[in-house]
Amino acid sequence: MKINGPNQSNFNPYKNQIQKQSEYAKDVNRKDQLEISSQAKQLLESEKPGAKRAAYVQQIKEAVDAGEYKVNHEKTAQKIIDFWSKQ
Numbered sequence: 001m002k003i004n005g006p007n008q009s010n011f012n013p014y015k016n017q018i019q020k021q022s023e024y025a026k027d028v029n030r031k032d033q034l035e036i037s038s039q040a041k042q043l044l045e046s047e048k049p050g051a052k053r054a055a056y057v058q059q060i061k062e063a064v065d066a067g068e069y070k071v072n073h074e075k076t077a078q079k080i081i082d083f084w085s086k087q
Contacts, residue, residue: 049057063069 060069
């Protein structure tokens with residue numbers, strides 16, 4: 001009685017797993033890359049603060065450092081309400 005049929009010597013149940021491991025080893029050597037389109041670069045440039053905004057921010061920083069900056073609580077609360085009521 002023959003248990004194994006012909007050509008069973010070539011049978012390897014782990015063949016697929018070995019191939020996947022070799023493919024993974026090839027992928028390990030690759031480096032991550034990032035490409036930014038020209039449109040994205042233009043958007044980044046356009047969102048940079050202008051001289052007027054930079055002067056305003058500097059003025060606030062100086063007021064905070066001097067301890068003279070006052071928060072308008074009513075205006076802040078109204079902006080929070082407006083923001084959340086739009087959504």
